[in-house]
Amino acid sequence: MEQLESLDELRQRIDQIDTELLGLISARARCAQQVARVKLSDDANAVFYRPEREAQVLRRIMALNPGPLAAEEMARLFREVMSACLALERPIQVAYLGPEGTFTQQAALKHFGDSASTQPMPSIDDVFREVEAGAVNYGVVPVENSTEGVVNHTLDTFIGSALKICGEVVLRIHHHLMVGQNTQRQKISRIYSHPQSLAQCRKWLDAHYPMAERVAVSSNAEAARLVKTEWHSAAIAGDMAARRYGLEIIAEKIEDRPDNSTRFLIISTDDVPPCGNDKTSLVVAMRNQPGALHALIEPFQRHGIDMTRLETRPSRTGVWNYVFFIDLKGHREDPVVAAALEEVQLRAAELKVLGSYPVGVL
Ligand SMILES: O=C(O)C(=O)C[C@]1(C(=O)O)C=C[C@@H](O)C=C1
Incomplete structure (x- = not known):
């Protein structure tokens, strides 16, 4: 023995x-x-x-x-x-979509670690502005959720910005129902959360709180802040918000899909060299004519490049008739990717590489 x-x-x-x-x-x-x-x-x-x-x-x-x-x-x-x-x-400063306690802050800390100094910003535009102005080194913004799809505002903001994507981080999103010390749990008549979070917990809410009013607010952390002072309200938010505002979680992991996750992008003024397992994000405008989408995709297929995402957005200017956001495997400096991009450039009204960056590790 x-x-x-x-x-x-x-x-x-x-x-x-x-x-x-x-x-x-x-x-x-x-x-x-x-x-x-x-x-x-x-x-x-x-x-x-x-x-x-x-x-x-x-x-x-x-x-x-x-x-x-x-x-x-x-x-x-x-x-x-x-x-x-x-x-x-060198201590680094990271701006994120706040307020404190958002999933975006959690993503920032997951990506940069606890020694980074993180600063909450009131909007996605403010995150971009702070990085552009050089007030912080990096920014973190949400870009897509596995249940609810893309965060259109983030994609649209890239079109007019000179900032680059220098990283991505994927966070498993667990939503909890939380209340303040004074909340009368039997009388919850209002539930605050971000619209995407309300949507991600729709079935659970229908089953457990069908009569409660669902109130959309600007962030989960804001929802948590609001319920702290109300006796008939609850918030849907994450662990960090519960800790930050001293709320008690009364129902855990209430998201409808167990694999619910959100992808965040790291933005900066710098280009990132290849690391061997990279992704490239681009935005391409095509003229409004038959076969435009096929013409766009064909060079990537022919060069054997794996497209991991294709998103269409209506254009906000005359030149950008159809705007496609594309993610593909590989770095813009990889010869095959460079060759395909050159061909697409010839066919497109406009092509902008938003960045090549390492595939998220954690
Ligand atoms: O290799 C570098 O360039 C370093 O600065 C060292 C180090 C590390 O601790 O390994 C620290 C920070 C960088 O972001 C990357 C790596």
């Missing part, structure tokens, strides 16, 4: 291992400080955050992970180590 070590012995071993980890993490942090010096000696306006390198580091860790911790769990730990190392090089 296996001889179990005593609790004391095991704890001594854990202490030893922690001492080693401490030394190793500190050595890694010193390395990052040296990286910062090298970057600055190459270029006074050096970019410290390198999404392509971070994606490679995380993927390598996941591939090497021997267990018993799950690869994703291990990557999350390294995510935080890298976040702290980057903050030593």
Whole structure:
């Protein structure tokens, strides 16, 4: 029979291992400080955050992970180590669609780690403006939900902006019904949430609160803020909002689809070099004529490029008759992608590459 070590012995071993980890993490942090010096000696306006390198580091860790911790769990730990190392090089500022406690803030922290400084903005336009003005380094905005589809406003804003997409992050969205201390639970007559969240919980609400008024507000966090002072209201929001506003969750995971997730984009002024597993997002305007869509897709098919999304939006200007938002596998610098883009450019009224960036790792 296996001889179990005593609790004391095991704890001594854990202490030893922690001492080693401490030394190793500190050595890694010193390395990052040296990286910062090298970057600055190459270029006074050096970019410290390198999404392509971070994606490679995380993927390598996941591939090497021997267990018993799950690869994703291990990557999350390294995510935080890298976040702290980057903050030593240069603290970074990230604007997100607020207020505090939104899923977008959760996405920002998942992507950049807890050492990033995050700042809530009142609207998607404000996130774009802050990044454009250089007041922050990066922005995070929602772009599509697996149940409710695209966030049109984000796509439309890209058309008139010079900002680039430098990353993506996908978040599993769990909605909870939450109330304040003074809420009389039997008398809930109003439920606040963002319109997309109300839609994502439609069936649950029909079954459990068919008579309650559903009130759409600008964000889930705003819904949570509102119920705090009302005795007959509840909010649908996420964990962060419940924590931020001190609300009690009375029904967990009420989203109609268990795989409900939202994709967020990271925006910045910089282009990202290839990391080996990239995506490219573009917006293409075609003239309003028969066969336009086929002409657009054909070069991608012929070059064997995998299109992962195609979204049509009505144009807001004369030139942009039909506007297509396209995501494809590969980086704009990959020879096949570059060749296909060149061909599409000839057929389109306008083509704009919104960015090439690493496929989300976490
Ligand atoms: O490799 C770099 O360029 C670094 O700055 C180091 C490091 C890391 O800690 O591994 C930190 C921040 C960057 O975003 C990428 C990686």
